[in-house]
Amino acid sequence: MTTHHEMVEAALARITTGYVFPEKTAVIDAAIRRRLAEGAYRGLDVRELCERVTEDLQRACPDKHLRLLWTEDPQSLEEEPESVARARFAQHARESNYGVRRVEQLDGNIGYLDLRMIAPADLGGLATAAAMQLLSTTAALIIDLRQCRGGSPEGVQLWCSYFFADDGVHLNDIYERDTGSTRQYWTLGHLTAPRYLDRPVTILTSELTFSGGEELAYNLKVLGRATLIGRTTRGGAHPTARIPVAPHVTVTVPTARSINPVTGTNWEGVGVEPDLAVAAEDALKAALAHLRAADGAGLAADGRTSG
Structure with missing residues (x-):
């Protein structure tokens, strides 16, 4: 069974290597590790852990795509073949x-x-x-x-x-x-x-x-x-990857960002x-x-x- 600490560590690793603003990852990592050291996640069930970590992530970096999510159905931690992921999404879109x-x-x-x-x-x-x-x-x-x-x-x-x-x-x-x-x-x-x-x-x-x-x-x-x-x-405004870090937990990591050619910016956070x-x-x-x-x-x- 994956521990709370292992889930958070795995999520932080994915954020550090993938987040679209690499200059912000050190602040995110430090903030979540500080909360870990304070015992902020002790005694929580997994669903509550996801909610609390998401709150802390967005407090450290207000990006609404940066989240730890509970998923009802268990998921494999093995990297899913792209063809399987495409087929699953195609079915969802069709339905x-x-x-x-x-x-x-x-x-x-x-x-x-x-x-x-x-x-x-x-x-x-x-x-x-x-x-x-x-x-x-x-x-x-x-x-x-x-x-x-x-x-x-x-x-x-x-x-x-x-x-x-x-x-x-x-x-x-x-x-x-x-x-x-x-x-x-x-x-x-x-x-x-x-x-x-x-x-x-x-x-x-x-x-x-x-x-x-x-x-x-x-x-x-x-x-x-x-x-x-x-x-x-x-x-x-940030296209996002969804990465399993435990059978029922997914970290969502923005890996790209929109830049509107008229305004030079986007709607992220506002x-x-x-x-x-x-x-x-x-x-x-x-x-x-x-x-x-x-x-x-x-x-x-x-x-x-x-x-």
Whole structure:
């Protein structure tokens, strides 16, 4: 059985070798070892240990992706073959309908997309295209990201591409520590469904919106393509590795970071702020009112489109 001390040591080793900001690892290591020496983790069960260490990690370095997580099902400590990991994730994505929870035409010919996950483009591309095909004739669009907890940068790139005319829009860059390289993400030149152009787009956000969901909102906001309505998002901008350190414990280590080409920064720790702040549960109602009042939207509250 892995002891608390061994779990913490293994987690610290992974953070030291993999964290995207290597200059911060000494402070993190010292803070957690100090807590170990103080006996802060004695007498805790494993689930409580994960919660306490996560609190201490984020106190030492406020990165919401830096966590020790309890997993209900036991996991092997052997490195999982990449093909197995891909197959498991593909099954999860398929069972989640590639994140597309609901597509609907609301009164006034307003499209509504409830997106819970940003699936990788190679897995979710057809679902993305199907959703955008159904929404293609609407006069305005609401993208609901209030329960979107994250996803793939390539998936974000695909979704964003539908809202710009061509492949000439620079969306995001991601710097990776292990290679020291920076990958650029631009809009895609070829799409399966029609692009959604010259019509208003609003995005609904909440305190739960995280990671890839935040990138989608951030990209479209800073490029002036969408109006955000709701609450400031959770604030996680760092692609992250999940590494088992015990049968029921995983350490999550941010290994890369986003760099937006417009702002030169990202939403890590601060979240994405809405243009119109309202309670998350009121965001859909506020978005409908905003779209119907917007100049040039051509939307009537009685369900008709104006000439």
